[in-house]
Amino acid sequence: MAEIKKHWYKEMSVYQIWTRSFCDSNGDGIGDLPGVYSKLDYIKSLGVDGIWFSPIFPTPNADYGYDVSDYKNINPEFGTLDDFKMILEGAHERGMRVFMDLVVNHTSDEHEWFKEGAKDVNSPYHDYYFWRKGRKNGKKPPNNWLSVFEGGAWEYNKDIDEYYLHVFAKKQPDLNMDNPKVREEVKSIIRFWLDMGVDGFREDVITFISKDEGLPNGFPLPIATGVEHYKHGPHLEEYLDEFRAVQEEYDCFVVGEGPQTTLKDAVNFCSEGPGKKLDMLISFDHMNADCFAVDWIKTPFNLRKLKKTFDKWQTAMYGRGWNCLYIENHDHARIIDRYGDLNYRVESGKMLATMYTMQCGTPFIYQGQEIGMTNIEINNINDYKDVMTFNNYRLFKNILHYSEEKFLKLSSQVNRENARTPVQWNSEKNAGFTTADKAWFNINPNYTDINVEAAEKDENSLLNYYRKLIKFRKENEVCIYGDFKQHYKFSKDLFVYERNYEGKRMLVVCSFSAKPVHFKAPEGFELSKGKVAVSNYEVTDTSLNNFMTRPYEARAYLFD
Ligand code: GLC
Numbered sequence: 008m009a010e011i012k013k014h015w016y017k018e019m020s021v022y023q024i025w026t027r028s029f030c031d032s033n034g035d036g037i038g039d040l041p042g043v044y045s046k047l048d049y050i051k052s053l054g055v056d057g058i059w060f061s062p063i064f065p066t067p068n069a070d071y072g073y074d075v076s077d078y079k080n081i082n083p084e085f086g087t088l089d090d091f092k093m094i095l096e097g098a099h100e101r102g103m104r105v106f107m108d109l110v111v112n113h114t115s116d117e118h119e120w121f122k123e124g125a126k127d128v129n130s131p132y133h134d135y136y137f138w139r140k141g142r143k144n145g146k147k148p149p150n151n152w153l154s155v156f157e158g159g160a161w162e163y164n165k166d167i168d169e170y171y172l173h174v175f176a177k178k179q180p181d182l183n184m185d186n187p188k189v190r191e192e193v194k195s196i197i198r199f200w201l202d203m204g205v206d207g208f209r210e211d212v213i214t215f216i217s218k219d220e221g222l223p224n225g226f227p228l229p230i231a232t233g234v235e236h237y238k239h240g241p242h243l244e245e246y247l248d249e250f251r252a253v254q255e256e257y258d259c260f261v262v263g264e265g266p267q268t269t270l271k272d273a274v275n276f277c278s279e280g281p282g283k284k285l286d287m288l289i290s291f292d293h294m295n296a297d298c299f300a301v302d303w304i305k306t307p308f309n310l311r312k313l314k315k316t317f318d319k320w321q322t323a324m325y326g327r328g329w330n331c332l333y334i335e336n337h338d339h340a341r342i343i344d345r346y347g348d349l350n351y352r353v354e355s356g357k358m359l360a361t362m363y364t365m366q367c368g369t370p371f372i373y374q375g376q377e378i379g380m381t382n383i384e385i386n387n388i389n390d391y392k393d394v395m396t397f398n399n400y401r402l403f404k405n406i407l408h409y410s411e412e413k414f415l416k417l418s419s420q421v422n423r424e425n426a427r428t429p430v431q432w433n434s435e436k437n438a439g440f441t442t443a444d445k446a447w448f449n450i451n452p453n454y455t456d457i458n459v460e461a462a463e464k465d466e467n468s469l470l471n472y473y474r475k476l477i478k479f480r481k482e483n484e485v486c487i488y489g490d491f492k493q494h495y496k497f498s499k500d501l502f503v504y505e506r507n508y509e510g511k512r513m514l515v516v517c518s519f520s521a522k523p524v525h526f527k528a529p530e531g532f533e534l535s536k537g538k539v540a541v542s543n544y545e546v547t548d549t550s551l552n553n554f555m556t557r558p559y560e561a562r563a564y565l566f567d
């Protein structure tokens with residue numbers, strides 16, 4: 008059996024905060040760092056060992072922080088560097104680490120580097136970005152690339168008669184990582200936060216940082232034309248090594264976001280030993296079980312598709328790299344709406360929680376996920392906030408002739424803004440998120456039922472179940488370091504797997520159905536000899552080796 012090296016990042020669970028919607032301390036309707044500080048005990052009470060902050064740096068909010076205008080400071084809407092240092096200290100005192108988002112594929116167009124380079128082609132900052140002359144006497148952009156967020160990937164600047172590249176929004180110009188000065192800047196940002204005491208990074212679209220030489224035309228697609236020329240560019244690995252060398256001077260953890268990264272590359276990036284580039288990778292494969300390639304192309308939920316991707320990643324990574332386990336973050340609609348069942352919100356929420364946290368890898372929990380927050384219905388396009396929504400509206404209207412109504416219906420199921428509604432703390436005004444008249448973004452009206460305070464009072468809440476799972480995982484090495492073997496691969500209703508570590512065995516049974524499904528213990532298992540360690544229903548039939556599942560039932564059995 009493959010040998011597994013132990014490490015703190017493998018044993019931890021992490022809570023992700025998207026600050027703007029977490030907790031508002033000063034009544035301006037926007038979540039902020041003192042708000043986070045006031046909730047540190049709550050976060051700790053989940054049993055997590057770390058917090059990942061989505062970007063909290065100064066930003067004009069073209070992509071809510073993923074457009075950074077100053078890497079070494081704090082967004083004034085959120086507070087000050089001193090507020091951040093208080094959190095860092097408070098988190099460390101409570102035994103939690105703090106991870107920052109490192110967004111260096113692009114900056115904001117309001118970053119000083121960009122402003123300087125846009126003024127003057129002779130400025131050293133000009134070559135920090137991809138500035139090019141247009142084709143056809145400057146009338147056409149330098150190539151046919153399309154951005155992910157806003158039509159063409161090139162924006163014209165008439166003062167210098169050149170175009171700049173932006174793979175995401177117009178206000179997110181791509182950094183030219185081939186310029187050694189830019190890489191020095193990145194390293195200096197890494198050092199700045201690590202020297203302050205930060206414990207690691209989540210690296211935003213880090214696999215996009217190297218572009219093919221000459222920026223050749225791409226294969227035409229409705230969005231992101233050209234992606235094949237930067238999704239794993241020629242110098243990616245070299246640059247990752249360069250950043251890693253700095254990170255290794257510290258006791259630092261790094262998870263990279265890798266849209267479209269293949270499993271083979273992920274294994275290569277994360278494999279232990281010399282040449283290791285990342286501790287783990289945020290993959291998107293398992294987020295496609297109810298859609299095709301992107302969240303917006305909806306298909307019916309397909310459990311076998313989900314199981315297949317988990318099986319592939321779990322088996323290939325075991326003994327080599329390490330998996331990043333997540334089912335929600337700020338880029339996806341809420342998971343109970345997607346893979347669970349709103350008629351069984353708590354039961355299916357618990358089943359999904361069991362299903363992913365009991366696998367091999369480091370579990371990440373996104374704010375609100377722990378109380379089972381759900382998608383929001385928004386009836387007016389103007390109530391949305393995100394550049395991606397507006398771009399998709401344009402595309403669905405123009406290409407697929409969607410009406411506003413039809414678009415809004417789809418959007419409420421798939422939009423990433425579903426994850427960005429304010430956290431529901433209690434049943435009071437504005438869900439206890441803010442004392443302002445109005446929060447910066449719509450609050451889900453179901454806050455009167457779904458909120459932290461109500462979940463705290465209910466022993467059987469999803470929140471308390473998450474606490475149990477996290478604690479159980481932490482106290483049982485088989486849960487952390489065990490291997491992964493799937494059973495009943497072809498079942499359309501059940502996800503069943505076992506984990507093994509040093510003589511201990513765990514069997515996880517999850518039903519994805521509201522209907523009763525017959526479950527029989529796989530060969531070699533005698534359920535009566537095991538202990539039901541976690542389950543979302545009371546289990547009394549302990550003498551039998553088979554049972555009929557209750558709606559979305561989940562059980563984890565432990566065997567000595
Ligand atoms: C990542 C972020 C997403 C952002 C994009 C561009 O995918 O998670 O929120 O919009 O990168 O920075």
Ligand code: CA
Nearest residue numbers: 031033037039
């Ligand atoms: Ca505020």
